[in-house]
Amino acid sequence: MADPMKIRANAVGDATEVKVLMNHEMETGQRKDAQGKTVPAWFIQNVTAAWNGKTVLSAQWGPAISKNPFLSFKFKGGAKGDKVQVTWVDNKGETRTDEATIA
């Protein structure tokens, strides 16, 4: 199973700022290894963030997102103590969900 994400969610006024650092190789499928063979693409395709069961951001990504992707966004609402959940799915079908408490 993939390594956990680091998620930080902070209440700023009436909004919540979320910062996510995921752990993923994000292979582009363009790189070649020492033997000259192409390294197959392996990257996160879908990211969804939910607060109280409501989707606050969903994204589709290509392989040009950096290794160990960073993502930050802001949504209205969210009180201290609420949970923010982030899920990603990669092109191999692997998935990971992590949760953070709004501070």
Next chain:
Amino acid sequence: MDARRRDVLKTGGGATLLAALTAVGWLKPGEALAQAPAWNKAAFEAKTIDEALKALGSAGPAQSKDIAFVSTPDIAENGAVVPVGVSSSMPKVESIAILIEKNPSPLTAVFAIPAGTEPTVTTRVKMGQSSNVYALVRSDGKVFVASKEIKVTLGGCGG
């Protein structure tokens, strides 16, 4: 005899751990997959900006001054990690897309912005070489674009 005991412990322990994880709900195969929106394969595999725009259904976007790049450098030293932030002051933003002109596949990311989420996203991208970066914003059914040139001193695609 000792060695065999170790084996039993290992296999036994592994199976219990897996069962425990499923029970607690950490492993939910399929559930997350069902929630996520479909991945736009045609758009992400397009080789030019125009093809990608067509595949996104956003051909012929209008230039806009209401789209800003935030915390995005003019010169990136390392093309493997280029911070790109897109922010828009337009109302009713439905989605934000990031395209990099000279990458093998220009379309990098599409963010769907539901009501209540601010039209500002920041992430980090890879750039093969210096290129124009386009921010595409769909607002109230219309498509707008802004661009910025980012110079890369070291390529990020294993080159």
